[in-house]
Amino acid sequence: MPDRLQVLLRALQERTPPHRAALEAHAERLARTQLPWLAAHSAHLQERFRAARLPVHAWRDLPPTGKAEMMANFDALNTEGVTLRAALQVARHAEDTRDFTRTLAGRSGPLTVGLSSGTSGTQGVFLVTRAERLRWAGAVLRHLLPPPWPGSLLRPHRVAFVLRAEGGLYRSVQGRHLQFHFLDLQRPLPDLAAQLTALDPTLLVGPPSVLRALRDAGARAAPQRVVSVAEVLEDDDRDALQAAFGPVVQVYQATEGLLALPxxxxxxxxxxxxxxxxxxxxxxxxxxxxxxxxxxxxxxFVRHRLDDLLVLGDACPCGHPARVVERVAGRQDDALLLQGPEGTVTVWPDFVRAALNRVPHLREYRAVQTGPATLSVTLDPCTPDTRAAAEHELRTVLARHGARHVTLETAPLVLPDLPLAAQGKRRRVTRAWTPPNAPALTPLPPAAPDDLPY
Structure with missing residues (x-):
């Protein structure tokens, strides 16, 4: 069956279970097949079960692992006989040449290879088979096209992806009524704004900071839906994008997969x-x-711990039994670790963002913990009024969390004059200081420039 028909079939199969029990029964059926297969074909997963002295059916009790361990054991973890060196060569070559069509040979056939942005300090590599790519595309197509479904399939759509890298996920479903356009962030901002205006997509997908930059550069479009990806979608971003372009939803995905959909x-x-x-x-x-x-x-990915922080919400009136993510609050690595009267206290990034979002006339900011009791805050604009209001709001929220002796260093925010792709993923609240005795992150090995295994 052609790829395009398979993707459409996958999209049509993305039906909503009638209730929570049906959803859990569906997941249990998948697990009974998936876990034994993975344990039989992944040497590293076999070793995890042996080390934990657990049978495969007790996979829910397996101690969690994270991205650093995944990358350190990449060769033995994947089931396709692919080495990390080979995967890095293909992924880095694609990013350098902007040619994202090449694949890597695996046991089951051609593999799509990609790199994460590495915002947690450990850059991830992902492998996707053809079947997984088609299932992924079908799920995204089902949830991202504007409702009602499936009537939206019968209307023509122009989908614009404004991204750092284009993994070819949607090329197989492109057709006369459904066109995908990749707007490369390596291009100058004015050119991207003009390209977006000329395209006037019906669906616009990109990181919120990038879409706001395009708006400020003069981009004009009226999509039926704006999809925020790759960054935390904050309330001010949602309001600005909705006023500039149209209704805004978000997708939560990572190296680890497609994690949540609107x-x-x-x-x-x-x-x-x-x-x-x-x-x-x-x-x-x-x-x-x-x-x-x-x-x-x-x-x-079995009992794989993410660095992300979530806040779960109440049941949704849409009736979907899957749990609701009220907020993707940031990364645990970005949590501020400050001194309190009885030791270290944690201040989560979204509390800092909420405090600074209350500052009148503040357009943009960055808050970085640079020492055990030092928070560097850059503001745009950095007027006496915004500086005083920012310091007041921050001291209020820090005191509420028990951090009472924090030095606040405020200064004007100067964003780098670089292409959007070079600026990286926006993180408004970060921690640049590492506590003593914290484990060091394992860097990715360099990729040899020759012998690319295409």
Missing amino acids: CPHGRLHLNERHVHFDFEALGDGHVRPVLTDLRRRAQP
Whole structure:
């Protein structure tokens, strides 16, 4: 069957289970097939079960791992016989040449290879088979095209992706009524703004900071839906993009897969038809996901701990039984670790963002912890009024968390005069200071320039 028909079939199969019990039964059926297969074909996963002295059916009790361990054991973890060196060669060559059509040979056939942006300090590599790519494209197509479904398939759509890298995920479904356009962030901002205006897409996909920069550069478009990806979607971003372009929803995905998608009400639902989620409570309503992918086989994710912080929400009026993500609050690596009266206190990034979002007339900011009790805050504009208001709001929220002796250093925000692709993913609140005795991150090995295994 041609790729395009398979993607459309996958999209039509993305039906909503009638209730929570049906969703959990569906996931359990997938797990009974998926976990034994993965344990039989991934040497590293076999070793994890042996080390934990657990049978495969007790996979829910397996100690979690993270991205650093995944990358350190990449060769033994994946089931396609691919080395990290070979995957890096293909992915880095694609990023350097902007040619994202090349694949890597695996045991099951051609593999799509990509790199994450590395905002957590450890850049991830992902492998996707043809079957996984078609299933992924079908799920995204089902949830991103403007409702109603499936009538939206019968209307022509021009989809604009404004991204750092184009993985070829949607090329197979392109047709007369559905056209995909990749707007490369390596191009100058005025050129991108003109290209977006000329295209006037019906669906616009990109990081919120990039889409706001395009708006400021004069881009004009009236898409039926704007899809925020790759960054935390904050309220000010949502309001600005909605005023400039149209209704805004978001998608939550990472190296680890397609994790949450919007419903017709615009709320973000976990992708529990394909991924099992456990959660570790971190306080203040924040949880950290531990996921097990029930579909992907080239690169197993079993009890894999993410660095992201989520706030889960109440049931959605759309009726979808998958849990709602109220906020993607940031990364755990960005949590501020400050001194309190009884030791170190944690201040989550979204509390800092909420404080600075209350500052009148503040357009943009960055807050970086640079020492055990020092927070560097850059503001745009940095007037006496915005500086005083920012310091007041920050001291209020820090005191509420028990951090009472923090030095605030304020200065004007100067964004680098670089192409959007070179600026990287926007992170308004970060921690540049590392506590003593913290484990060091494992860097990716350099890729040799020759012998590319195409």
